[in-house]
Each structure stands twice: as C-alpha cells, then as structure tokens.
Amino acid sequence: MFVLAKEGTPLDPCHPARARKLLASGRARVHRHTPLVIRLTDRTAAASTVQGVEVGIDPGSKHTGIAVFYADGGTRTGLFALQLDHRGGSIRNRLVQRAAYRRRRRSVNLRYRKPRFANRKRPEGWLPPSLRHRVATALSWVTRLTRWAPVRALHVERVAFDTGSLAAGRPLEGVRYQRGTLYGCEVREYLLAKWGRCCAYCGATGVPLNLDHIQPRSRDGSDRVSNLTLACVPCNQAKNNRPVEEFLAGRPRVLARLLTQAKAPLRDAAAVNTTRWALWRALARTGLPVHSASGGRTKWNRSRTGAPKSHTLDALHVGCLDTVTALPARVLVVACTGRGTRCRTRTDRYGFPRLRLPRVKQVYGFATGDLVQAVVPSGTKAGIHTGRVAVRSRGSFNVTTGSGVVQGIHYRHIRLLQRADGYAYSGKEEGFSSFA
Structure with missing residues (x-):
C-alpha cells in the first residue's frame, strides 16, 4: 500500500496488513480509496528513512503494464502492479463517425462551415488523438505514482519489434542474424503476437510452437516475416515441404483465414512503434532517470526467471536484471472511460440532433x-x-x-x-x- 507522511510527502510502501493496523489504531487515515493510499498522522518525512522504489512500464496498443518494485542492484522485488486498458479504438471510431457526419452535411449542400482540411498544418511530433491518448494516460499514471511513492528511476520498453528488420527479408540464419544474446527473440515475439500464440493450422494452444514457412523454401518461399507462421510439431511435420494450398485443400476456410492474416500487418505493433519516442520524451520531461530496453530483452528476462506472460510482469522484467524475488499477488485493472462528453445532444443516423441531454x-x-x-x-x-x-x-x-x-x-x-x-x-x- 502507498504511504504518505503527515505533510503529504511519499514514503516507502507498506504491507496491506501493516496499513490495516495503522488505520485501525488511528495513526493513519485514508488519503485515496483506489488505489489505496494512506496518510500518517503521527510521522513526518524528516523522521522516516526512505529507500525509494522504481517503476517499470510495458507500453502496448490496447494495454499498458506498470509495475512498482524495489531494486537492489540486479534484484527486484515486486510491490504493486497496474494494468492500464486504453480506449484508443473507441476514440478512433468516434472521430471517424464525426468526419462522416461532416462529410455528409457538406455533400448535400447544407448550411455548414466550409472544409478546412486543406489549410491546416500539423505541428512537429503530431500524433492522432487515439495514439496521443495512449501516451497521455501512461504519463498521467506515472505522475500519480510519483506523488504516492518515492520513485527513483523509470524503466520503459521503448521498442517491442524492430519492424524495419522484420520487413527487410533478413535470413533466419547466418552470422549477422545469430549475433547477440537475444537471438531470435524479436521475430519470434512478433509472430507470437500476430498469430495469437496458437497453431495457425489447427489452433492448438499451450503446446510448443515452431516457426513454419507458409510457402516452403524448397518451393521458392522467402524468409520474410509475412511468409512465416506458427505451427505445432504434428502440423509442422504433416505439412513438411508441401504448399499450403495442398496441405489445407480440405479446409478452405482455414486456408482463406491464414492467407488473409499473413498479409495483414500487426496493427498493435505499428501503434506501439509510433508512440514509443513520444512516450520516452514525455517520461524524460519528468526529471527522473529513464532507462529503455527492447521487447526481446523483456522476454529473455522472463524466460530466465520463469514468470508467466502478462502485461504487468513484462513491466516488472523491463531492462537489465538478474532475478526477481517476489511477484505482486494482485493486479489493479484501470480501464480508461473518459470524463463524459461535452455534447449535450444525441444525433440521428444523419448527424442531426434528435434529443437534448x-x-x-x-x-x-x-x-x-x-x-x-x-x-x-x-x-x-x-x-x-x-x-x-x-x-x-x-x-x-x-x-x-x-x-x-x-x-x-x-x-x-x-x-x-x-x-x-x-x-x-x-x-x-x-x-x-x-x-x-
């Protein structure tokens, strides 16, 4: 639980049992309900010894994981976990709907303002509202945590996938590809996210998955990531070097879905890569030290500690670490809902007001x-x-x-x-x- 001194200065977090004792004895009062923040009534910051905590951030397109932990060299102890659910999709849908209303009113020659899309200039670093929302909400919660806990440093995953390398058609073997400790993590993590961590042919989950060429290399198939998919061991052996059309001849729906999904880009990766620098610059403006790492490094850390896959545990494993001694038992899920709307009317199918609020x-x-x-x-x-x-x-x-x-x-x-x-x-x- 987060603890504040008598004058409101953040102190080191305490165990929930300790917080309950302080509240029951009258030595503390509730400063905030969710997440629970207590403020001591009999202790000042000058009389307290503060160790300080660090914050890990795993930014994503739909969810962002945030973890607060103690750091002692390369050892981390998880204290608090928060999953931030974004609403960038709903923001985009509302903007598309508003644009359709305006376009329709202009096309039927109704009395409305003239179009201004041709005389506007976007400032440097401009982001669409749906992407700017992801940066703003993540920064907002980091700022809140600095008010409730003595944050000493920030660790952020600045890039999840190197899409430039993925699209370049680099072979999956050779000295250039095999260099480094994180061999294969970027390509494999990208494919796991794109294909939902299941076999593309039979849909099996929770089993070992191999990288498979949709069009076999022996039949002029390339090593581009668009020609790669995930296959369980039985499906990979059954397909062998046959063309995918021949292997899925009796399952046309599976074949159509696989070919469509192979051509489609991973939108979530594009959103994360678009906002990564904006989030890093926003965090740097807080004045705290900001350490960055890649998604491949995070996955490698998780594999060494044996932690399961989740947004908050990814945040706990961002950056350089040796081991994790404790994981947060529970996660606070924070869903972005907005603060309502300034519009005091509801529209009909044509965009005109039909009732007033x-x-x-x-x-x-x-x-x-x-x-x-x-x-x-x-x-x-x-x-x-x-x-x-x-x-x-x-x-x-x-x-x-x-x-x-x-x-x-x-x-x-x-x-x-x-x-x-x-x-x-x-x-x-x-x-x-x-x-x-």
Whole structure:
C-alpha cells in the first residue's frame, strides 16, 4: 500500500496488513480509496528513512503494464502492479463517425462551415488523438505514482519489434542474424503476437510452437516475416515441404483465414512503434532517470526467471536484471472511460440532433462514473454493492459492479467513495480473470 507522511510527502510502501493496523489504531487515515493510499498522522518525512522504489512500464496498443518494485542492484522485488486498458479504438471510431457526419452535411449542400482540411498544418511530433491518448494516460499514471511513492528511476520498453528488420527479408540464419544474446527473440515475439500464440493450422494452444514457412523454401518461399507462421510439431511435420494450398485443400476456410492474416500487418505493433519516442520524451520531461530496453530483452528476462506472460510482469522484467524475488499477488485493472462528453445532444443516423441531454451532470450530489458503495437493507437488491454509478434525474441510480449492473438503487442508500476521475477500477489475480 502507498504511504504518505503527515505533510503529504511519499514514503516507502507498506504491507496491506501493516496499513490495516495503522488505520485501525488511528495513526493513519485514508488519503485515496483506489488505489489505496494512506496518510500518517503521527510521522513526518524528516523522521522516516526512505529507500525509494522504481517503476517499470510495458507500453502496448490496447494495454499498458506498470509495475512498482524495489531494486537492489540486479534484484527486484515486486510491490504493486497496474494494468492500464486504453480506449484508443473507441476514440478512433468516434472521430471517424464525426468526419462522416461532416462529410455528409457538406455533400448535400447544407448550411455548414466550409472544409478546412486543406489549410491546416500539423505541428512537429503530431500524433492522432487515439495514439496521443495512449501516451497521455501512461504519463498521467506515472505522475500519480510519483506523488504516492518515492520513485527513483523509470524503466520503459521503448521498442517491442524492430519492424524495419522484420520487413527487410533478413535470413533466419547466418552470422549477422545469430549475433547477440537475444537471438531470435524479436521475430519470434512478433509472430507470437500476430498469430495469437496458437497453431495457425489447427489452433492448438499451450503446446510448443515452431516457426513454419507458409510457402516452403524448397518451393521458392522467402524468409520474410509475412511468409512465416506458427505451427505445432504434428502440423509442422504433416505439412513438411508441401504448399499450403495442398496441405489445407480440405479446409478452405482455414486456408482463406491464414492467407488473409499473413498479409495483414500487426496493427498493435505499428501503434506501439509510433508512440514509443513520444512516450520516452514525455517520461524524460519528468526529471527522473529513464532507462529503455527492447521487447526481446523483456522476454529473455522472463524466460530466465520463469514468470508467466502478462502485461504487468513484462513491466516488472523491463531492462537489465538478474532475478526477481517476489511477484505482486494482485493486479489493479484501470480501464480508461473518459470524463463524459461535452455534447449535450444525441444525433440521428444523419448527424442531426434528435434529443437534448441535461446540462447539469450532478444529481443529488452524485455524477456518472463516481465510485460508490450502496447498502440496500431489504428487497431483491439487498446487500452491499460497490462500483461505478450511473445517475438518473429521478433519483434511482444504476451501480455497475464486477459481477454486473444493479439497477434502480435509491440515492439514499448510496455512499460516495471516490469522485469520478475518468477511469473504472477492478482487480484480478495475476494470470486469472477479473473480480469485483
């Protein structure tokens, strides 16, 4: 748990059991509900010895893993894990929808502003909103962690895949390719991400996977990454050096899917490579030392420590390390939801307003997105429900918990835990599904 001194200065995190004792004895009070941050009432920063922590960041297209850990040379001890779920896809969809509305209004010669796409100049370092969102949210949470913990250094995975080398058609053998400790990690990790870590022919998972040439090299197939796929050992031996059309002659749907997926680029890799430098520059502006490493190095570290694959464990293994002595037991899942919308209307299929929304967002002191606890004494909804609230003007609210939506709870039974900050919080055990 994160701990603050009496004046608000961050101290070293403590064990949850220690935090409960401090809260029960009155020596601390809750500073923030999620993630839990306590503030001591009887100790100042001058009377405390601070060791300091470090933060590892594994940026991704859909998810970003963040880990807080103690570092003693090459030994790391995991303290806190956070998985940040981005909403870049929904931002892109809304922008495409808005552009379609505007294009349609211009095409039918309606009274609307003239197009301005031809007289605009993008500044240097410009990123689309869907990509800029990934950088901004990751930086926002790193900034929050520096307020709650004495962060001494940052470790970020600056590049997941060297797409330039992948597209160059470099052979998979030879001295030039075999140099270095991380032999084969970049190509293999790229293929694992692209093909979903399963056999492309039979869909088997959890088994050893080999690199297979879709068009065999003995039949003029190349070593380009677009001609490589993953195959389990039985499928790889059964295919041998036959053309893929012959091997999958009795399964036309599998053949069509495989050929389509082989030609399609890995969009997630493109998004990560586009934002990697912007994120690194943003982290460098915090004034903390920033150490960078590649995704191949992270996978190599995980293979040496025997840790399973996850976003938060990747963040814990970023950079140079020798061993990891402890892993965080639970992961805080933070989903980006936004802070609502400034638009006070709903549109029809043509982009014109069809109804108006109330201009006041707070109802009986609550706003949509607030983290609340509802204690219902009786009825079919009796019990304690904790989650995000959706307000209604009639005073009967909906509460979204980890197990579903509880509808029609009166505001008198609801207690505010934390104001909406643009994120939805849940938790999960490392490697398992989410829980409330």
